[in-house]
Amino acid sequence: MLSHGYYPRIGGAERQLAAVAPLLQARGVDIHILTRRLPGTKPFERLDGIPVYRLPVPGPKPLASLTFTLAALAMIKRLDPDLIHAHELISPATTAVLAKKLFGKPIVATPHRSGAIGDVLRLKSRLLGKARLRALSREVNAFCVISKVIDEELAAEGVPVQKRALIPNGVDVEQFVPLASSKRAALRSRLKLPKDAQLVTFVGRLAPEKQVDHLVGIWASLRRTLPQAILLILGSGPEEDILKKKAGDGILFLGEQMDVTPYLQASDLFVLPSKAEGLSVALLEALACGLPAIASSVGGSPEVIRHMETGWLVPPGNLIALREAIVTLLTDEKLRNKLGRKARIHVVKNYSLVKMANRLCDLYSRVIEQDRRKI
Known part of the structure; x- marks a missing residue:
């Protein structure tokens, strides 16, 4: 999995990924997290049994993005995964597309936000953004869509319905319970x-x-x-x-x-x-x-x-x-x-986390199987 952030950064997307990863691991998915190395974090550690690789992001933003992409490509080549799951459409998904071109790995991509600050509109506003969206629509094997609003945004950009899988975020309903x-x-x-x-x-x-x-x-x-x-x-x-x-x-x-x-x-x-x-x-x-x-x-x-x-x-x-x-x-x-x-x-x-994990496993299996049929 490619993600901008992971524990100890604890935004909503990071908490969601950290919560679902052990459930995927328990279902036989060999998860590896590739993320940015922030100050005070180790280059490698296991969190809840999940290997987390923190890749360098030195210098100003353009250099940091390039350095992360190159380091991620080298790690993907070494790990040789069956599938790459990119969280966010900007840097992680672009890196995943490059990995697909180089190593032939299928891609699942998750846009995490909608509207003016969402992945789709933010990417469109950037240099060559529309071309990058077309490339993602073409190269990404499946989009994990967490809300109907994001689904509508992807549809408006021409992403075919067969590539859009509605899998909402989930919550651990055994941990988050009412208190008497x-x-x-x-x-x-x-x-x-x-x-x-x-x-x-x-x-x-x-x-x-x-x-x-x-x-x-x-x-x-x-x-x-x-x-x-x-x-x-x-x-x-x-x-x-x-x-x-x-x-x-x-x-x-x-x-x-x-x-x-x-x-x-x-x-x-x-x-x-x-x-x-x-x-x-x-x-x-x-x-x-x-x-x-x-x-x-x-x-x-x-x-x-x-x-x-x-x-x-x-x-x-x-x-x-x-x-x-x-x-x-x-x-x-x-x-x-x-x-x-x-x-x-x-x-x-x-919206249980278990239901989300089961749906993700099914999506991964389907994408990998469809990709193998093309060989």
């Missing part, structure tokens, strides 16, 4: 969180597309209505410093957490105000914990959240609607419980 209300006070005490507060949680990268500044911006006004409301922000990113400067009372920045489960279980509400998404892993994790969620109606979120049935959808960028949704749910425990309960049922049925 009788145990919540003890958990909050252990996490050093206010025992009697109304906790609203965001998990994700602190980047412009997540629009965490919208939450920070409405919080002072919201606390005048609900003084016990506390906003927990889990994550880091380029906007962290400016968000901290803007934040007033009732906002706690908890940084990146290797395990977000207890924070979700301790919370009353989850919120995801993004202007663009693929299919948010953090959202799936929250819903699996039986946590009622508010999300912008972008990307794959409307596929997971049925408004007022398994969650609450708001128009992206609408601060009035966002504030109203938070206030309504924090003041209506019965509605919170109903949405959280139905959300858990929906995620267990449709």
Whole structure:
């Protein structure tokens, strides 16, 4: 597998890959992760039994991309895999296409985001982007499509339906489980969180597309209505410093957490105000914990959240609607419980990590078999 990032970097895509890799390994798929070597990481290590090769990315961005590509090609030649799975369409998928040309390896590619910041539109905006998209459409054997929005974007670029396999992200529904209300006070005490507060949680990268500044911006006004409301922000990113400067009372920045489960279980509400998404892993994790969620109606979120049935959808960028949704749910425990309960049922049925792993195994087998028939 080719991926820009892997543990200890812990964005949604990285957490998803790290979660599903051991399940694929247990199903007989010999997984090897090729990723960038970031400062403080080892060039090689095994994580949960998965070999992880961290390749050099020195110097400015163009040089780093070239160096990574050359190192990845050398490692692919050495490993001689049956298939290459590239995560993201820009650098990893381009490297995979070169490997296919050189070594004849079939490719599965996963675009991880949609909309203005998504793989398809970002690639189109780059130098020779349309030509690169045509090459990917031609050379990639199958696209692993995590949401219907991404499927529509690929279809609009001419990727044939037989190459598009809808395999949504998954969540470990045995790890992310609801916590009995009788145990919540003890958990909050252990996490050093206010025992009697109304906790609203965001998990994700602190980047412009997540629009965490919208939450920070409405919080002072919201606390005048609900003084016990506390906003927990889990994550880091380029906007962290400016968000901290803007934040007033009732906002706690908890940084990146290797395990977000207890924070979700301790919370009353989850919120995801993004202007663009693929299919948010953090959202799936929250819903699996039986946590009622508010999300912008972008990307794959409307596929997971049925408004007022398994969650609450708001128009992206609408601060009035966002504030109203938070206030309504924090003041209506019965509605919170109903949405959280139905959300858990929906995620267990449709978005389990086991189901995702089984679908990926089937896709890999199909692509490898079809490729061998051509020989």
